[in-house]
Amino acid sequence: MNAQAPIPCAGRRAEDAPGHWLLARLGKRVLRPGGLGLTRALLAHAQLRGADVVELAPGLGRTAVEILAAAPASYTGVEKDPDAAVQAEIAVGPRARIVVADAAKTGLPDACADAVVGEAILTMHTDAAKTAMIAEAARLLRPGGRYAIHELGLRPDGLDDETKTALRRQLARAIKVNARPLxxxxxxxxxxxxxxxxxWTDTAPMALLQLRRNLADEGVRATLRIIGNVLRDAQARRRVLGMRAVFRAHRHSLCGVALVARKPA
Structure with a gap:
């Protein structure tokens, strides 16, 4: 594969690109709402050692690297975007395989996995699409298998519908994706x-664009590189500051949420 494969949406203006791919273009690699810490807790509870693992929408492959470090029996990534699939294949190397397919229609056999992992994919879709992807994950699992997700959450559980609707509208304007956190x-x-x-469930602050979280997730050198890229690109800087303002304004209502669910035997 070509190691210089483009980041998805690389040809789109910073003003129009979905927020997660804009951040990836600027050098950010951990794009999960609860950060790398919540991802690692999720994978630990998913019991991946010796398991056949399917990851839905691996994106740039950052979580795939964590999954492979847990020593699964096999790893298959299912990525719909061809450019992202190339990036994921570069990340995992010859130890795994990447399939270009939709997360709701993977084309993989029934009961082929002990664990299915999906991060920051369901949030970006309608309720009907969420249901279809979850049904596909359940189909892929063997009895007793685990489905592990890490998504954008809302809190508290009793948050009123009017507040949810207003928050979702502001998110959609900021990140250019019709996100529907739950x-x-x-x-x-x-x-x-x-x-x-x-x-199992857990939550973490939604601190995707906070300096402390980036230092923890990306490291000092990469964080400085991201900041430099933001400072050099005026359009990207406006977008990042706009996203950051929305995340900060709703920091008490937004969170990263992780869940592990088992398919009954």
């Missing part, structure tokens, strides 16, 4: 409606 109770209900049993 409360922890709502995420749990979606998994349970698919016949899965939620066994």
């Amino acid at each position: 409360t922890v109770a709502e995420w749990s209900a979606l998994l349970e409606d698919a016949g899965l049993v939620v066994e």
Whole structure:
């Protein structure tokens, strides 16, 4: 594969690109709402050692590297975007395979996985699309298998509908994606409606654009590189500051949420 493969949406103006791909273009690699710490807690509870693992929408492959470090029996990434699939394949190397397919229609066999992992994919879709992707994950799992997700959450569970609607509209304007985050109770209900049993949940602050989180997730050198790229690109800087303002304004209502659910035997 070509190691110089473009970041998805690389040809789009900074003003128009989806927020996560804009950040990737600026050098950010950890694009999960709860950060690398929540991802690692999620993977630990997913029990990946010796497991056949399928990851839905691996993106740039950052989580795939963490999954492979857990010594699974096999790893398959399913990525719809061809450019992202190339990036993921570069990240995982010959130890794994990447399939170009939709997360709701992977084309993989029934009951082929002990664990299915998906991060920051369900949030970006409608309720109907969420349901289809969760059903596909359940189809891929063997009895007793685990479905592990890390998504954007809302809190508290009793947040009123008017506040949810206003927050989602502001998010959509800022990140250029029609994101639909849910409360922890709502995420749990979606998994349970698919016949899965939620066994573990956790949350973390939604601090994607805070300096402390970036130092922890990316390291000092990479964080400085990201800041330099933002400072050199006026359009990107306006977008990043706009996203940061929305995240900060709603910091008490937004969070990263992780859940592990088991398919009953």
